[in-house]
Structures are given as C-alpha cells and as structure tokens.
Amino acid sequence: xxxxxxxxxxxxxxxxxxxxxxxxxxxxxxxxxxxxxxxxxxxxxxxxxxxxxxxxxxxxxxxxxxxxxxxxxxxxxxxxxxxxxxxxxxxxxxxxxxxxxxxxxxxxxxxxxxxxxxxxxxxxxxxxxxxxxxxxxxxxxxxxxxxxxxxxxxxxxxxxxxxxxxxxxxxxxxxxxxxxxxxxxxxxxxxxxxxxxxxxxxxxxxxxxxxxxxxxxxxxxxxxxxxxxxxxxxxxx
Ligand code: KIV
Numbered sequence: 001x002x003x004x005x006x007x008x009x010x011x012x013x014x015x016x017x018x019x020x021x022x023x024x025x026x027x028x029x030x031x032x033x034x035x036x037x038x039x040x041x042x043x044x045x046x047x048x049x050x051x052x053x054x055x056x057x058x059x060x061x062x063x064x065x066x067x068x069x070x071x072x073x074x075x076x077x078x079x080x081x082x083x084x085x086x087x088x089x090x091x092x093x094x095x096x097x098x099x100x101x102x103x104x105x106x107x108x109x110x111x112x113x114x115x116x117x118x119x120x121x122x123x124x125x126x127x128x129x130x131x132x133x134x135x136x137x138x139x140x141x142x143x144x145x146x147x148x149x150x151x152x153x154x155x156x157x158x159x160x161x162x163x164x165x166x167x168x169x170x171x172x173x174x175x176x177x178x179x180x181x182x183x184x185x186x187x188x189x190x191x192x193x194x195x196x197x198x199x200x201x202x203x204x205x206x207x208x209x210x211x212x213x214x215x216x217x218x219x220x221x222x223x224x225x226x227x228x229x230x231x232x233x234x235x236x237x
Contacts, residue, residue, distance in 0.1 A: 010045045010086040012118065012140050012182035018045070018215070019204040025183075025216025027088075027206050028224065031057055031074040035221060036081035044085055046206075048218060049075045049116065051090040051150070056222040063149050066092040068106055075114030088142050089116035093150040096121050096130045103130035107139045120185065122148040124172025131179045143176035145169055146210060147188035158209070160193035173197045173205075185218060186210040188234075209234040 003021050007014045018025050027046035030036035031053040039047055051063040053074055058065075068091075075089045089110050096103035107119045118140035121127055131141050146159045146169060160166045169189060176184055181203065186194050188209040195213035198205045207214030209232075222228040223235045 004043075004045065007045075007084070009084055012086065015045065015086070015183055015204050015216075016202075019202075025204055025206060027216055027218035028221045029053075029219070030078050030081075030221060033077045033081045036078040039221065040082045040085045045216070046218070047078060047082060047085045047087050048120070049078050049087065049089045049114075050220065051092050052220050056220060056228050062152070064093045066090075068092060068095050068109060072110060072114045075110060075116050079115050086118065087116045088118045088120050089114060090120050096134075097123070097127060100130045100133035103127075104133045104137060107134040107141075108137060111139055118142055118182070120144055122150050124168065125175055128175055128179050131176065131181060135180045141179075141181045142206075143173075143181040143184040144187065145172045145176070145184060145189075146186050149187075156188065158188050158190055160190035166190075166193050169193060170197060170200070173201060177201050177203050186214055 002023055003017045004023055015025055026044045027048055028039050028044050029048045029050040029052055030039050036047055051066040054060045054063040054066040071089055071092050091106055095106035110116050110119055120142040122144040124145055134141055160169055183204045183206060186205045186207050191211040194207055194210040198213050198215060204215035206216040206218045208218045223232045
C-alpha cells in the first residue's frame with residue numbers, strides 16, 4: 001500500500017516518507033469548518049490555514065493586515081473539522097521577523113490556542129534565527145521561499161530568472177533544511193530552479209506555480225474551485 005494510503009493521520013514524517021517513495025503530496029488551504037471537513041474527507045494530505053484568508057475571505061489586497069488573533073481563530077475552526085490531514089498554520093506578518101523571542105511566543109500561541117500541528121514562515125537567511133528558536137520548543141516548522149506574499153511591494157512576478165536571485169533562493173532552501181524545517185513551500189519559482197531545489201533537498205518541496213517537479217503541490221482552495229473571481233495564471237479551475 002502507498003504511504004498516503006497507509007497514513008491514518010498525516011504527520012511531518014509521512015510527508016518525508018512520501019518524498020522518499022516518490023509519491024506526490026497534496027496541500028490545500030482552508031479557513032473554516034465546512035471547507036476544512038470537505039478537504040480532509042477528500043484525502044488531502046496537508047491543510048494550510050493560510051494568511052491568504054486576508055485576500056479571499058476578507059477582501060484585502062495583501063496578507064499584511066492579518067493578525068495572530070485572526071490566524072488563531074481560523075485555525076481553531078479548521079482544527080474542529082479535521083481528522084486526518086496535517087494542519088499547518090501561517091504565522092502572519094509582524095509576528096516573527098527580526099525578533100526570535102517574539103517568533104517563539106507567537107508560535108506557542110498558535111499551538112496552545114488552536115492546536116495546529118505546525119507553523120509556516122516566509123523567508124530565508126533573514127528568518128533562520130526565528131525558525132531555530134521555534135524549533136527549540138519542539139514546534140514543527142514549514143518554510144516558504146521564492147515569491148513571498150507578505151513582503152511583496154509591487155507586482156507579483158516569477159522568481160529565479162536572474163542569477164543572483166537564483167543563488168539566493170537555492171541558498172535559502174539549503175539553510176532552511178539545515179535549520180530543521182520539515183518541508184518547504186516554493187512559490188512562483190522558475191521551473192529549472194524548482195527542479196534543482198527539489199533534487200538537492202532531502203525534505204519535500206511543495207510548489208505553487210513552481211512546476212510539476214516539486215514533491216507536492218499547494219493551491220488556495222478558493223482559486224481551485226473558482227470561488228475567487230480573480231484569475232490566477234497557474235491555476236486550472
Ligand atoms: O497563505 C497561503 O495561502 C499560502 C500559499 C500561497 C502557499 O501561503
């Protein structure tokens with residue numbers, strides 16, 4: 001039987017076994033009880049309580065206004081619905097950058113108040129200290145590199161076409177693996193770079209607009225099922 005088929009509850013270890021077995025990992029967002037139940041019943045491996053709730057639920061232009069209280073509320077709703085999937089909760093903007101003590105405090109609130117299984121942080125070298133501090137408390141961390149919605153000032157664009165940008169993204173991926181994250185979201189990264197990162201790392205990469213070479217794929221549920229009126233280039237509704 002496949003690793004996916006055997007897992008009655010998906011853990012960070014399941015995802016790493018799936019990579020080793022060459023099985024693709026599925027990940028979708030959910031922010032509320034009903035849709036989280038639907039996604040979990042469908043057998044999706046990971047449910048991301050994403051700060052994209054800011055865009056698709058609250059109608060904000062960016063994810064920046066999202067607070068820790070908002071994320072905890074959404075994570076609590078999702079947690080009540082889910083039996084099998086691994087629940088990853090986004091740490092919102094301003095709760096981990098530049099201060100690892102605040103990062104740990106924020107991650108602990110997510111674990112205590114919402115009982116998520118893991119947290120996700122955006123960035124590379126500049127947030128490694130925060131990641132390491134969170135890991136000291138035994139909280140599993142998922143990384144997020146490439147396009148980083150929390151720090152996009154201008155237009156969203158694909159990453160990794162310029163040499164210096166490629167080098168930084170690859171280096172960030174290696175640093176995050178070394179720091180101890182269990183998996184990394186790779187967002188809007190050019191195909192050959194996504195393939196290179198996936199081959200170089202022993203932890204799974206989960207792509208969004210980053211080619212089929214990643215070990216898994218993540219999408220915002222609202223984009224996938226056509227609830228979001230805005231067309232996203234790499235999403236087939
Ligand atoms: O918040 C979110 O939905 C995300 C995905 C884009 C990966 O971080």
